[in-house]
Amino acid sequence: MQFSSFAEFIDMGGYGFYVWLSFGMATLLLVLLVMNSLVSNKQVKQRIAKQQARQEKLKRAAKQQAQLSQSS
Amino acid sequence: MWKWLHPYANPEITYHFTGKLTPWFTWLSIILLAIGLTWALLFAPADYQQGESFRIFYIHVPAAILSMSIYVGMAIAAFSGLVWQLKLADASAAALAPVGAVFTAIALITGAAWGKPMWGTWWIWDARLTSELILLFLYLGVIALHNAFEDKALAGKAAGILAIVGVINIPIIKYSVEWWNTLHQGATVSKFGKPAMSADMYWPFLFCFFGFAFFVAAVTCLRFKTEILSRNSMRPWVKALVKEEIK
Amino acid sequence: MMSINIPSYRQAFMLMLKRDLTIALRHKDDIFNPLLFFIIVVTLFPLGIGPEASTLSRIAPGIIWVAALLATLLSLDRLFKADFADGSLEQMMLIPQPLFIIVLAKIIAHWLITGLPLIFIAPVLAVLLHLNENSYGALMITLLIGTPVLSFIGAIGVALTVGIKKGGVLLSLIVLPLYIPVLIFATSAIDTAAMNLPYSGQVAIIGALFFTSFTLAPFAVSAALKVSTN
């Protein structure tokens, strides 16, 4: 352990601001990247599900029309 | 010669294979980073010249190394996508680009934050910082081009060509910037000499580096899976998979 | 099979070059607008910085070269956009000769229309910026071999963005970083010449860039066009 107290650890020998800025920004960017990756994964899945629902609707409509034209 | 690659060219098999790999990468990354960063922040000795600010090194250098290697990896993937018409290679290149851009940004920000106490200014036109900045532009170009196309298969091909053109240019840009730097600033700015790393600095560095590397692998796998899904959305297996997951 | 005598590579190249030059000469805006842009950008700098001759002559190489980069960038859009919009590009992809011959002809035509006039007007602008008298030779040589590189690299960017509706800003994002080496070596050659030192090293490097882009860019452009017209 290089630091004897928590305050000393935060201070980083006077360089605290720069060290914690670096670590903070890096963490922030990495978290944003992970969030973005998760969100876009979910969005793609939702888009596919939506598209699927729409196609099924169209299919059903086409079937109904076919039945109607047959019966008439 | 490329026959053995064939099963991996099947998107469904690759998707599930990647899905199996992801948790391994994720946990390895978490463990290595937890050890590496704790070690770097609490136990590694301070540099005798730079003091505690040297701890930025444990993020800055891995990020800088990874930012370059991700670009090269992306270009290799794009090249094989172009030459052997591997659609999945294009997808992996597309998955890598944003990850690489983030690591380039981290390298730049930590570089500036390290430079302020060392050089007394946030930004100097140091050769390495400048080429890192240009690398960020190259990444942003690839990402922007990829987003501009609606058809993802075409987007992958176009961004791939740009990545290959970029990778040919990187050594030229790096060389020209270094040359420009020595011409204009000479020896007035003392760059960081390569610090003679002692073992108690080297080990935490290795842990951090591999921790970040596995982080890259895990996030890339996730994005790669997303790319596969969006490019194969009309396939029955994708539909079944999505139906199962979204309830 | 019916016998067909197709034109040789050289004939196809000349046909294409002639066609593009004819079109440009009848559409004179293509030549004058980028040139005018070049002149206006250069005149803006003294207005923004101040008229001291020493300051201006110090930054003149950079100003002229950055303005040349931007003028080239502005003119690049015409390279494939019109052909893409009216369907000529499709027809060019189906010509029996390899695509890179057509591409090469188009890029050279583009340079003759936009790059060459810059070289003629540059010395006049250099006078306005009090460029060091020793530097004129270097300015002309770097422009002469540097602007074709800009056309070649730029063509890759246009070929990639030609199918995109709002490709203008994207084009600059893609192309400008790739222009950096030319900018660095060209301005440094001019600076070195001002100090009366030999600048053949820088010129040799720009020459190398010229030959590299001359040989590789047409292939990259062909591949990119195939993607864009898909």
Add this chain to the structure above:
Amino acid sequence: MPSSNALLHADKLTCIREDRILFEALSCQFNQGDIVQIAGPNGAGKTSLLRILAGLSQPFEGEVHFQNQPLHKNVELYNQNLTYIGHLAGIKGEMTAQENLAFYLAMQGLPPHAAEQTLENVNLLGFEDALASHLSAGQHRRIALARLWQCQKPIWILDEPFTAIDKQGVKNLENLFVEHAKQGGCVILTTHQDLAIDAQLVKTIELEYQLV
């Protein structure tokens, strides 16, 4: 299996446009002397199929073969044998009708003076020296089609060739197609009009609008 005299055959083509399968595992062949009409509603993938056959687009899966060789292996030979005229006429407004035509003829190795005579076939005599930007869309299309009268290439792929063409022009074109087929050529086209060509000469490939 395609018969040996097939000029062009498509092998299990799949085409996907923005998440929609336009057609899947489509196989067809085109022989010498064929006039083939690709039919189907809007959005069924007619243009996409023609572009794939012309080698302009890559199919998602499958391959096009020319003289029993995959297309990508002999692009240059294929392009020597192919004339494709798409939706866009490829006419430059800055050049005259004659210059436009002469350029395309010259690229086929034909002398430029053939252009003037050919313009007569499409009823554009007197417009030779008019800049194409002063001409109408129909006239552009006629300039583009004019090269067919000089064309010695066997495979013609034409996307909606009759759009904006008057009745007499359509008749002339149809006669030209029959003539070309008789000489051993092959015409592949899309059109919304009914062809006034003897039905025995025309084959039809029907594309359906697929929902999934």
